[in-house]
Amino acid sequence: MLKVRLMGTKNDIKWFGKILQRNPKIEVTEFSDMFPNKGTKKYYRTYVEVRKSNVKEKQ
Template sequence: MLKIRLQGTLRDIRWFRKLIEQHEEIEVLRTSEPFANKGTNKYFRVYSEIEKKER
């Protein structure tokens, strides 16, 4: 399992999250709600847990 942190605008995070959820070799186990970064209302972070799909 990998724990990854995505950081960027909400639009960019949604785009990348959709990309990894549709990938045939990746299973997304969990994704957090967006957290606002301190000092800005433009950038957010999201935490995801992913692993390689078993075949």
């Protein structure tokens, strides 16, 4: 599993999130809300958890 922070404009984050969700090799397990970055109203951040869709993790 990977935890990824996406940073950019709202449109950029939505665009890349759709790319991640459409990729058959990746399973998006969690996609957080958008948080504004300090000091700017243009850029936001989102946290995403992804893993390989064909691999089962050990518990």
